[in-house]
Amino acid sequence: MTTRPEGYDPRAFEPFAVTVDLAVLTVRGGRLHVLLVQRGQEPYAGAWALPGGFVLPRESAGTAARRELAEETGLPGAVVAGLHLEQLRTYTEPDRDPRMRVVSVAYTALVPDLPEPRGGGDAAEARWLPYDEVPALAFDHDLILADARERVGAKLEYTCLATAFCPPEFTLGELREVYETVWGVPLDRPNFRRKVLTTPGFVEAVEGPPRRTGGRGKPAALYRAGGATALHPPLLRPEGRSA
Amino acid sequence: MTTRPEGYDPRAFEPFAVTVDLAVLTVRGGRLHVLLVQRGQEPYAGAWALPGGFVLPRESAGTAARRELAEETGLPGAVVAGLHLEQLRTYTEPDRDPRMRVVSVAYTALVPDLPEPRGGGDAAEARWLPYDEVPALAFDHDLILADARERVGAKLEYTCLATAFCPPEFTLGELREVYETVWGVPLDRPNFRRKVLTTPGFVEAVEGPPRRTGGRGKPAALYRAGGATALHPPLLRPEGRSA
DNA sequence: ACCTTTTATAGTCACAGTGACTCTTAAGGA
DNA sequence: TCCTTAAGAGTCACTGTGACTATAAAAGGT
Numbered sequence: 001m002t003t004r005p006e007g008y009d010p011r012a013f014e015p016f017a018v019t020v021d022l023a024v025l026t027v028r029g030g031r032l033h034v035l036l037v038q039r040g041q042e043p044y045a046g047a048w049a050l051p052g053g054f055v056l057p058r059e060s061a062g063t064a065a066r067r068e069l070a071e072e073t074g075l076p077g078a079v080v081a082g083l084h085l086e087q088l089r090t091y092t093e094p095d096r097d098p099r100m101r102v103v104s105v106a107y108t109a110l111v112p113d114l115p116e117p118r119g120g121g122d123a124a125e126a127r128w129l130p131y132d133e134v135p136a137l138a139f140d141h142d143l144i145l146a147d148a149r150e151r152v153g154a155k156l157e158y159t160c161l162a163t164a165f166c167p168p169e170f171t172l173g174e175l176r177e178v179y180e181t182v183w184g185v186p187l188d189r190p191n192f193r194r195k196v197l198t199t200p201g202f203v204e205a206v207e208g209p210p211r212r213t214g215g216r217g218k219p220a221a222l223y224r225a226g227g228a229t230a231l232h233p234p235l236l237r238p239e240g241r242s243a
Numbered sequence: 244m245t246t247r248p249e250g251y252d253p254r255a256f257e258p259f260a261v262t263v264d265l266a267v268l269t270v271r272g273g274r275l276h277v278l279l280v281q282r283g284q285e286p287y288a289g290a291w292a293l294p295g296g297f298v299l300p301r302e303s304a305g306t307a308a309r310r311e312l313a314e315e316t317g318l319p320g321a322v323v324a325g326l327h328l329e330q331l332r333t334y335t336e337p338d339r340d341p342r343m344r345v346v347s348v349a350y351t352a353l354v355p356d357l358p359e360p361r362g363g364g365d366a367a368e369a370r371w372l373p374y375d376e377v378p379a380l381a382f383d384h385d386l387i388l389a390d391a392r393e394r395v396g397a398k399l400e401y402t403c404l405a406t407a408f409c410p411p412e413f414t415l416g417e418l419r420e421v422y423e424t425v426w427g428v429p430l431d432r433p434n435f436r437r438k439v440l441t442t443p444g445f446v447e448a449v450e451g452p453p454r455r456t457g458g459r460g461k462p463a464a465l466y467r468a469g470g471a472t473a474l475h476p477p478l479l480r481p482e483g484r485s486a
Numbered sequence: 487a488c489c490t491t492t493t494a495t496a497g498t499c500a501c502a503g504t505g506a507c508t509c510t511t512a513a514g515g516a
Numbered sequence: 517t518c519c520t521t522a523a524g525a526g527t528c529a530c531t532g533t534g535a536c537t538a539t540a541a542a543a544g545g546t
Contacts, residue, residue: 016298018346092298092304094301171523173523188504190526193523217512218511221524431533432493441532459492462494476531
């Protein structure tokens with residue numbers, strides 16, 4: 001904020017554009033899915049890309065991210081307002097957009113299994129795609145998506161974030177499925193249960209309706225997210241490193 | 244990257260400027276210090292601020308951060324090139340700079356105790372200030388600095404980053420001082436030692452010259468940073484939450 | 487010289503948390 | 517009715533850590 005090129009006039013240089021890109025992740029049927037849109041115009045017309053768009057002149061990036069998310073998924077504003085949205089990283093390579101200098105602030109959102117999006121805005125189509133079937137994306141969105149997955153995997157270790165992938169009331173089996181899906185490893189059921197229940201504030205039992213079935217097997221008790229946000233001590237991934 | 248306002252022309256809107264700001268932290272005599280510059284021009288002329296500056300048209304933010312750091316500290320380029328620089332977060336509130344719309348990508352750097360900087364660039368002065376004597380800063384730099392401190396404190400828990408605060412060869416006492424200073428809590432000496440030495444790749448013993456004095460007391464063995472970057476299991480802060 | 491202070495280094499002990507299991511309970515389906 | 521599936525209860529051993537105690541090796545003061 002201090003050094004200003006000699007005689008700098010904001011309008012003399014080719015201006016920077018600022019965009020937001022969203023890596024919206026969910027768990028569907030035991031698989032990690034990503035919300036993608038098909039581009040309707042050049043460059044990369046027809047290619048899949050992360051949803052996102054330009055930050056408007058009087059808007060913060062976080063506000064822009066929520067606005068774009070609402071526009072491109074067709075979710076009611078109240079739902080989008082309550083979502084966990086987290087700034088991931090900012091991507092600034094000079095040639096990441098062939099049109100002009102674009103700096104993009106990437107956000108990650110974790111959502112429960114949502115209805116199929118309608119392709120809003122000027123996206124030709126918007127869809128949930130399984131993470132491991134994602135084709136090469138436009139711009140540097142492959143990189144952004146990989147960073148998002150790694151970040152989310154790491155955050156599951158030391159935060160209560162996993163509940164953001166679940167509906168308001170969920171079973172411990174559903175919560176465990178989130179961990180197994182994002183980390184890509186199976187977890188021991190009893191140990192997972194013990195860890196979650198002994199961490200104060202991670203989940204709280206739902207009172208009245210005692211149990212619910214998840215298909216086959218013994219009906220499971222329902223829980224909702226507790227007040228805690230951090231996990232002490234953390235719930236570490238089984239072996240070595242990141243996904 | 245998809246929604247583009249109808250008829251958007253990059254030059255029709257008031258352009259965004261993109262800057263980098265640097266929270267450069269070091270440990271000096273048991274206290275956390277921050278590198279600050281005194282602004283030479285409006286706005287906030289005379290106020291202290293984080294070093295930083297505009298991203299040039301053909302430059303990535305990371306490159307800009309290194310360049311600005313070199314300019315404003317006068318460090319040799321080779322030293323700056325080897326520093327641990329990490330993108331912290333991007334600050335995008337519309338009114339964070341009264342002149343125009345400025346989006347700033349903040350970086351954090353951890354450095355060993357360095358010589359006093361010479362105020363380069365157009366900073367009136369550049370100095371190390373103890374973290375808890377930092378006055379109100381220009382722009383939203385108080386917020387950036389607080390975020391940086393919190394992030395660094397958290398990263399010490401699960402990475403080997405602490406060695407970045409130390410000179411190439413250091414004693415375990417010096418390494419422990421880094422933790423105690425950043426976290427603001429005393430650590431048990433033997434337990435800290437055990438943890439560091441049993442974590443493979445955190446530090447490695449320096450062979451030949453057996454010991455070095457740190458002033459009074461028994462001379463300590465020297466170590467240098469090992470090859471590991473992550474700490475499994477982590478070295479958690481004693482009690483509750485963030486700084 | 488001796489003693490005090492300071493810091494490094496070695497070692498002990500108990501306990502919390504976890505990984506790897508086993509066993510029982512309660513559903514659905516063939 | 518039996519088999520399958522998943523929830524939930526409980527056991528056991530081991531690892532890592534917090535809290536300490538003890539010893540070693542220097543500097544400084546008297």
